[in-house]
Amino acid sequence: MSNLTREETEALIAEVLEVYPEKAQKDRAKHLAVNDQSVEQSKKCITSNRKSLPGVMTIRGCAYAGSKGVVWGPIKDMIHISHGPVGCGQYSRAGRRNYYVGVTGVNTFGTMNFTSDFQEKDIVFGGDKKLAKIINEIEALFPLHKGISVQSECPIGLIGDDIEAVSKKGAVELNKPVVPVRCEGFRGVSQSLGHHIANDSIRDWVFGRDGKDVKQEFVPGPYDVSIIGDYNIGGDAWSSRILLEEMGLRVVAQWSGDGTLAEIELTPKVKLNLIHCYRSMNYIARHMEEKYNIPWIEYNFFGPTKIAESLRAIAAHFDDTIKAGAEAVIAKYQPMVDAIVGKYKARLEGKRVMLYVGGLRPRHVIGSYEDLGMEVVGTGYEFGHNDDYDRTIKEMGNATLLYDDVTGFEFEEFVKRVKPDLIGSGIKEKYIFQKMGVPFRQMHSWDYSGPYHGYDGFAIFARDMDMTINNPCWKKMEAPWLKKPEAEELAKAA
Amino acid sequence: MANIMIRRSDKGDYVFYLPKRDLEDTIISMEFDTPEKWGGEIKLNNGGAYFIEPQTAPERLPYSVRAKRLDAAE
Numbered sequence: 187m188s189n190l191t192r193e194e195t196e197a198l199i200a201e202v203l204e205v206y207p208e209k210a211q212k213d214r215a216k217h218l219a220v221n222d223q224s225v226e227q228s229k230k231c232i233t234s235n236r237k238s239l240p241g242v243m244t245i246r247g248c249a250y251a252g253s254k255g256v257v258w259g260p261i262k263d264m265i266h267i268s269h270g271p272v273g274c275g276q277y278s279r280a281g282r283r284n285y286y287v288g289v290t291g292v293n294t295f296g297t298m299n300f301t302s303d304f305q306e307k308d309i310v311f312g313g314d315k316k317l318a319k320i321i322n323e324i325e326a327l328f329p330l331h332k333g334i335s336v337q338s339e340c341p342i343g344l345i346g347d348d349i350e351a352v353s354k355k356g357a358v359e360l361n362k363p364v365v366p367v368r369c370e371g372f373r374g375v376s377q378s379l380g381h382h383i384a385n386d387s388i389r390d391w392v393f394g395r396d397g398k399d400v401k402q403e404f405v406p407g408p409y410d411v412s413i414i415g416d417y418n419i420g421g422d423a424w425s426s427r428i429l430l431e432e433m434g435l436r437v438v439a440q441w442s443g444d445g446t447l448a449e450i451e452l453t454p455k456v457k458l459n460l461i462h463c464y465r466s467m468n469y470i471a472r473h474m475e476e477k478y479n480i481p482w483i484e485y486n487f488f489g490p491t492k493i494a495e496s497l498r499a500i501a502a503h504f505d506d507t508i509k510a511g512a513e514a515v516i517a518k519y520q521p522m523v524d525a526i527v528g529k530y531k532a533r534l535e536g537k538r539v540m541l542y543v544g545g546l547r548p549r550h551v552i553g554s555y556e557d558l559g560m561e562v563v564g565t566g567y568e569f570g571h572n573d574d575y576d577r578t579i580k581e582m583g584n585a586t587l588l589y590d591d592v593t594g595f596e597f598e599e600f601v602k603r604v605k606p607d608l609i610g611s612g613i614k615e616k617y618i619f620q621k622m623g624v625p626f627r628q629m630h631s632w633d634y635s636g637p638y639h640g641y642d643g644f645a646i647f648a649r650d651m652d653m654t655i656n657n658p659c660w661k662k663m664e665a666p667w668l669k670k671p672e673a674e675e676l677a678k679a680a
Numbered sequence: 681m682a683n684i685m686i687r688r689s690d691k692g693d694y695v696f697y698l699p700k701r702d703l704e705d706t707i708i709s710m711e712f713d714t715p716e717k718w719g720g721e722i723k724l725n726n727g728g729a730y731f732i733e734p735q736t737a738p739e740r741l742p743y744s745v746r747a748k749r750l751d752a753a754e
Binding site: 476 | 702725726744
């Protein structure tokens with residue numbers, strides 16, 4: 187199907203909105219827009235970071251998800267207590283596939299779930315004593331942990347427990363950082379506030395320790411950088427890190443995929459902060475820029491075009507050896523890129539994609555698709571802010587769809603009309619669209635594949651997209667007994 | 681009163697950032713912009729206006745400062 191024109195897209199939005207009651211219609215209309223590259227500011231065409239409407243099916247998470255699941259969770263040598271009832275921690279345990287190296291349960295704890303398992307009596311009498319006990323138990327059972335973070339679930343804020351006091355006391359007893367994080371799920375409209383709270387808690391409780399948990403002496407070098415906002419999903423940070431190291435930079439810290447507490451405490455000593463996920467970690471980068479005078483830049487390691495662009499932009503902050511290094515890296519991987527594009531472009535050319543993810547992906551992966559000759563015809567953020575849409579408008583083609591905090595209904599209707607060849611969204615959307623006969627990739631954790639960052643990731647990305655779109659199963663959507671008899675006879679005759 | 685952070689963009693102009701609301705925007709005009717007197721009324725690209733108590737210019741940016749909201753865009 188050919189692309190919709192601007193008028194058709196506008197008509198589509200109006201048609202989808204028709205089913206809502208008047209008030210909901212007015213509210214949702216602000217979150218849906220037709221992209222217009224001439225618009226300088228996204229707020230003129232789209233509203234974002236607002237409370238979801240009651241009654242619609244939203245795909246957002248909560249502040250706890252943003253803090254424990256995204257920012258703190260991947261720090262591998264700390265233990266993150268899900269403080270409150272057991273469910274929040276257990277049902278989100280290890281779901282994001284933040285890979286790490288280490289021996290789980292001995293010196294790393296990424297895939298384990300620690301919870302205070304609140305019962306009725308803890309709600310009635312308060313859970314502070316229980317928390318103090320847990321902190322001591324953790325120290326006895328897992329002596330090699332480097333610190334503890336207390337991730338509050340909703341009841342903690344509701345009953346008003348003083349986790350700060352307990353944490354301070356625990357930190358003195360253990361001589362390790364114990365970080366209270368006030369990321370109760372009810373705070374904010376989405377997981378986005380959880381990211382902010384988590385960043386602030388790192389600023390206040392980890393940077394405040396002035397690196398006293400770093401055991402080895404650190405000698406700063408001229409090419410020190412940190413990777414910020416790469417959660418090592420399926421190994422993403424590793425495939426990014428090798429490129430940076432090949433061009434001559436020294437990666438001091440990974441935030442927070444495969445990251446450690448020592449790395450985080452050393453970050454204020456780097457020369458440049460590299461930000462991949464702007465949405466979840468720009469806060470700490472801004473803080474470091476002000477306090478430690480460390481500049482930061484956003485980069486994008488999805489797809490060869492953007493990688494080359496980013497490598498050059500990063501190199502521009504350093505001297506000529508790094509600039510030469512960047513060119514060498516780009517040249518080195520060019521044959522590999524040509525081979526990938528040569529193999530898959532013919533199979534994927536012209537295919538149309540709709541995305542609906544969170545964080546950085548709705549705009550960052552566009553380059554990857556375009557390198558394969560595909561086209562992104564609709565995109566949207568679960569929890570993006572206006573600054574995200576500012577950056578997205580330029581990446582998207584004219585008259586494409588933008589949808590913020592899209593509801594289940596709207597997304598389905600858009601797909602029925604736009605008829606994309608591929609949808610990239612989360613697990614909750616996956617089976618609905620597959621049953622509708624549309625190829626689907628789960629783009630939150632790369633559908634159990636990955637990494638997708640870097641040149642190595644691009645190879646896997648291209649393979650995965652081909653595997654999904656050109657899978658023979660999409661031709662078998664009709665049950666054999668429902669097939670038209672003419673076709674059957676023709677087959678017999680042949 | 682709100683805490684804001686002012687930094688310079690790659691292009692060299694001032695950028696306004698309001699952490700509490702994650703609002704980032706370019707500053708189109710600042711009333712006083714000399715080393716001795718800096719601040720006053722600032723106008724944002726989105727139509728908002730804030731007031732910073734005039735003061736000596738900060739030694740380096742980014743710089744966090746208290747500002748009063750005169751006219752918010754949203």
